Amino acid sequence: MAEPVIEVRDLVKRYADLTAVDGVSFQVDRGMMFSLLGPNGAGKTTTVEILEGLRDPTSGDARVLGVDVRSGYRKIRDRVGVLPQDFEPFDRLKPREAVAYWAQLFGRSMTAEEISGIIQTVGLADRADTLAMNLSGGEKRRLGIAMSLVGRPEVVFLDEPTTGLDPSARRELWGLIRQLKREGTTILLTTHYLDEAEQLADDVAIMNHGKIVARGSPAELIAQHGGGSSIVLAGAGEDGLRAVRARGITPELQGSDVVVKVPVAGDMRRMLEKLASIDTPLNEIYTKRSSLEDVFMNLVGARMQEGVLAT
């Protein structure tokens, strides 16, 4: 039977003129990777900071490892790892020193081998003796993850761990996060990158304006809210649009591409045959599976770029 590690029920965080978190409920079971996905200001960080014991909720219940986050956090501090949003390491400490220092703050005395092991795990072995101020953005986040792991935590909160990193550094960090999950760590990941949530999470909650607007595995969300697959007539333009309409099909024009939604998978072959007969000049025809991007567009009514909604 699944063991709940994080339990959130009717969580509300209200400020004078803003309700940042508005009745959020979810549960994360042991060993799962759960992602809160949403644009900036959706309430992800507020939710996760309540779960980290860094903010008090206005109302509702939040429990981590069976403990009420408002009153009992001291009992579980060393079982919880945290990588805060916009993590910055202490500039004038080297990764090796920072990990040792952080271990002391959790009441642990780590051997040199244990410290090297953690640094190796996050891929910083070559940079272990470099001042943190000289590390790259990706290396700093890796150091942050190393520091969050010193207590051998059962649950780790990663608040937008890849924001601001280049694609290569993001993918390297994904590998590290997957490794943590394989080791059985329960992970709560907040992100505004749709592909990140789709790639990493077992379970995704899409947040907007403080509420969870959809919840499920990426596959479930795509199946329920993705609008099915699409056929793309690349470069068909206005002529292609008219030609498709002439066959009684409702297309969309996205740039110079004509896109035809195919909500039912069984209709794909028949639709492809219909569209293949169009003699309008085009670059290529291809099929496209729905993604969380489509789910987000359908649910929120806007696309999201770097955490900002673009209508």
Next chain:
Amino acid sequence: MKAFGTQYLRSRVGAFFALIFPILLILLFGAIFGSSGSTTVTLYVQDLDNKPASHAFIDALNHTNVTTTRAIPASANFSQYIREHSINVALQIPVGFQDALAKAQNGTKATVNLTLAGDQTQSSYGIAVSVVDAVATAFNLQVVRASPVVNVVPTSIPGLRHLTYIDLFLPGIIGFTVLSTPLFGMTAICAEYRSRRYFKLLATTKLSKAEWLAAKVIFHIVLLFVSVALMVLTGIFIFGMKAGLTPMALLIISAGTLEFTSMGMALGIFVRDPETGAAIANAIGFPMMFLAGSFFPVDAMPAFLQTFARFLPLTYINEGLRATMTFATDSTALVDLVITLGFAVVFFVVAARGLSWKSK
């Protein structure tokens, strides 16, 4: 604490201001004032005669614009009073002052000796001797037509070591360092920790705020002890300083460090960024440095500023350090230590309670 110390020493600016800058101040001020006077001299006067002639003599001293007189009660033991109140230079007008003048005016030969007690190696003493001599000469000329009646008998303060300018100056510099290193340091640290979200990061560990603050206090005490040792050694070996560190001085330095580390942390409650932090620390620290007697005696300031200085925590550190290091009067320093500890406890409680690591 080790990690914090490592970071601090790697920040060369912090290490410079904590360890090197005070020594530079001693070298600079020692070189400038080591052999000459500097400020208006406060002259304590015990008027044992308490008659119109002695009052006129004191008025004349006050009109020189070089000395300002303050009364020592006639009932006090002159030498003991000087020691207990850490007085640099004091004048005693004996009983019979007016009678001697009256006799001289009537043509009878008479003399009266004024006792000027102080450290004769000190510049303020030399100024006081000159002024009292000048006033006595004027009295001799105007009152008794050039027949010398009033004689000044310079004498050292009984039981007091012969001191140099640096002996008086160094406690003030130590006081300045006890204020500046932890106050400016902690305010900057709070600003950095807040703007870079280190407080939030620390809040995710098992460390409590009180433990963090205590670690910072201990670190600054160790740092201040090293800094003070360097200053004292500089004073001894370069300027031949006689004043030395005493157990009471170390207690006052420790209490003062607790006080200003906590004050820096308490100010951190209001600090949102490094610029604000520097502005707040400067606004509080710099006036206190100058008004609390670090660089020149509180006695030399106007009366209203002297009253104001009584409300400044640094005043008691400076006075306590001077009392124990320069005048060897630990009983006086003990009062300053108790007051400093009182301030320290208040600031520590405010800091530990007021600074929240949690977000609202």
